[in-house]
Amino acid sequence: MASNGSAAIRDSPLEPGIFLDEDLGSDWYIYESTESTPQDDLFPDSIPECHPTISPRMYHTIMAPISLAVILALSFLVKRRRLYRDCWNGVPGLLSPGNFLEEDGHRGLAAAVFGILFSALCQLVLDKDPLPLAAPATPGAREFWKILALLYYPVFYAPLLACASPRHRLGYAAGALLAWAHCAAQLGHRLQCPLATKIHRLYSLLSDVPILLSLSLLSLWYPVLLVHSLRHGDGSEPEIPGKAYYQKYLKAVLSKRGRKESLAKIDESPWSRIRSYLRSYVYVPEEGFRIPLKLVVSLTVAVIAVYQVALLLLVAVVPTIQIVRAGMTKDMVVLLVQFGLVPSDNPAVPGDMEKELSTVRHYLWSLEVCYICSLVLCCLLTCAMLLRSLGMHRSNLRALYQGAVLDVFSKAHILRPSREAVVCWIAFSSFQAAFACLGLLIQQIIFFLCSVAFTFLVVIPLQAGTSSPLFGIIRNMWPFWLTLVVAVLVQHLLARFQFLEQHSLQKELTNRRALYIVTFLLFPINVLVGVLAGVWRVVISGLYNAIHLCRLDISLLQRGVETFDPGYHTYCHYLKVEVSQCHPLLRAFCSLLLQPGRNKPPAAPRDTHLEEGLQLMHPKHPAPGKARIQRIRARWWVAYTLLHNPSLTASRKTALADPAANGAQLGIPRP
Structure with a gap:
């Protein structure tokens, strides 16, 4: 088999008259090597x-x-x-x-x-x-x-x-x-x-x-x-599971201590903005609030899913690239040189291919580095998105606990469980793991292709000191790029100094005739600018959707059609079940109702020798003490939970709208 391969290469019409070494055929099929090499450990067989x-x-x-x-x-x-x-x-x-x-x-x-x-x-x-x-x-x-x-x-x-x-x-x-x-x-x-x-x-x-x-x-x-x-x-x-947490949440809500809120400065430095933006991706626990158990399970499974998919992508591709790089021979370099994939100083003399062989191995090593770097970047981005979603979960849950439904959903929703909501609640953790796997896979494909294109079109030509096709395109089209840049700059300068007039508190349009002339004259150039803007829109949309695919708390579609996003749709119904069934204020209210009452001390025995009129007199009420203050506070807590419970709001409004609920007598229906 090896001799047939060497004979085929020797009789190849690529370079007639050039005879290759007879021993090269034994190195061509690296899987048939009988000697133990370090690459043998990479083969599972x-x-x-x-x-x-x-x-x-x-x-x-x-x-x-x-x-x-x-x-x-x-x-x-x-x-x-x-x-x-x-x-x-x-x-x-x-x-x-x-x-x-x-x-x-x-x-x-x-x-x-x-x-x-x-x-x-x-x-x-x-x-x-x-x-x-x-x-x-x-x-x-x-x-x-x-x-x-x-x-x-x-x-x-x-x-x-x-x-x-x-x-x-x-x-x-x-x-x-x-x-x-x-x-x-x-x-x-x-x-x-x-x-x-x-x-x-x-x-x-x-x-x-x-x-x-x-x-x-x-x-x-x-x-x-x-x-x-x-x-x-x-x-x-306990009669109410999680009773201690719900009471702690209620105490945190009713706490008289004001939160220390620092006033944001109008002119913030760029470094402070960057620091505040990075802090938004770090979830810091807050006193009185606990992430639901289902979210903890979903985050854990999503992180494990990222690890498993990254491991599979790593061991399925990197060892193969290493095998190809270790088994690269001069015969394969000859084919690559003939197809123009590898530059060569003397393509007519394929017998001396040491420089080209090292170049091919350097290319494969660069490919391996691009793959590993893109995989690490994808894992970091996915984990950062999962951490960012925790803060979003907390904000959404706290808003729904307060009844602010429109701050979370685009339309008014009744926070009650339904058949679809129960199904979405069951599948929420599974969807989170599946979306994390798909998001990492898509990110790896996109970032790997981008890193390979940047490496082979920019980095390697700069290292070798040779011309790149990308540099050639930019060099040949410099009038086009210069025209677009000048046109955009001219429009910004004219809009800043000629078409806007600054008044005391607002700006108004001026020189409208010149504005109409410039709009008509720059229409063809703006068409070309629009083409580039459209390409950039496609690129940025693809990158944004690929990075945020693992997040279910945001929709990848616009506001009007966000219900067609299955991940966000599942998340919305999951929130309905969590808020309607695990509202901490409602649970605290129930725990206050189920608390056993304090046993009152036995009444003092009446004096039978007193007159009947004195016995019928009502005793004076004792002065308000600590027990009465605690009772009043407990009643205020009950009132607060009833007023701020979003699941009871709809029922309360319906009951008030009903005339029979207010004591009105309904008329006799006509026959």
Whole structure:
């Protein structure tokens, strides 16, 4: 095979009479090299097959029944006493993975389990055996097994989060045991088989880093909860979950301390503006406000999605470029020189191609640098957009808590749950992860192409001291560019000094006849300026949409058609559910109503020897004291929550508009 390749090159009509070395054919096919080279480690096929002590199938075969048994045991532990009270003292209920609409859940546990689940799904897409419990799937049935695996993995990892729902020491102990078992199995498998044959030798190990970190967090968190439960006893589930947070939020709202607001100066320095703009991308927690659990989970999953996609893009392209650069030979350089892709001083003498070979390798190294730099830039931009969205989430939630619906939505909305709102709330975290993946992929394509164009059209020609096609276009079209620049400058100068007249407080148009003449004369040139402006509009729109694709809190469409943006549409309905179900002032109002009243001291015994008239006299009311002040303050809190609850506003207006609600008697309807 190698001799046929060398003979084909020798008999090639590109350079008749030039005979290449016979040994070059052995170096052409680098995959057939029998000697061990450093590049052999980059090929997944060269890694020997590894058989760990606990295979993935055995791991799932053991852990799946154990997880199911733990769920059933905890379900019998947590009784639902509202149904069938006489049968078994209550029917066992299905455990919930987490209270996503409450503020008393363990946020770190939920974020860790969702991170494990998403990382497992990322590996599932590229795995040859998607369902570990089943036999090796055939290529025809592999997609069917992937669908089953999409349902299997959530059930498999659900007990890791459900063990914290009962708030019982047995649940914490079961969660600790499950976390230790999962962590030990994953860590042992990676220690025994760090290399894999999938895409890259290190891809499996690096893709498991979020799983190992999340399992380590669970392995430490559950024992801490267990120790705390043993010391202080099992905390009974409160009547209103998140009661402490809602009362803190209410105290922060009703606090008499004024916020320190610095007056912005009219003439701000550019550095202060840049600093304030950069600070807007850093989320700083505020006292009395907490980001909802669903947003914490969404942000965690989005960051893990960025890591997984960036890792896949890195290991799928960079090793291939390194292989091509390491296996580049003079034969391939001859072809590139003949096609004009590589400059050569002596193209007629292809036998001496050392300089051209180094040039090609430098080109490939530049391509690799462009790819890595663009990938790093895309990851930083995506993470910055995700952090910026946290501040936007807080602003939107606080505005909706105050009833300012038009500050968030373009139209008036009733903040009530609906069928579509519930569906959007369910899919919000999934949409956030998917949009983060797509946004990073599109950004990488755009920024890589732009960096390659800039490198090969500007940087490399400047380094080599040669002419670039871009420089040639600019040099040949300098009259055109000069005309456009002069025309734009002339219009700005005329508008500044001739067509505007400064009055005391405003500016007015003047020299209108000259304005009409200039408008007509510069019409053809402004058409060319408009073409360039249109190109710039397309470029800036594409860059803006690619960078902000991962953000669901803003729409990529204009104000009137923003409902056609599926991401923003999902976010709007998500806000409706969160505000209507988790309004902190409404929850604080309910907690105040459910507070047990203070037991009044027993009344003093009446004196039976007093006259009947004295007994019927009403005693004097005591002077207002601390108890009365607290009662008055509590009533003001209740009034405040009722007035500022947006979910009750529509009902209150409807009730006031109804004449029957105000005591009016409705007339008898006519037949």
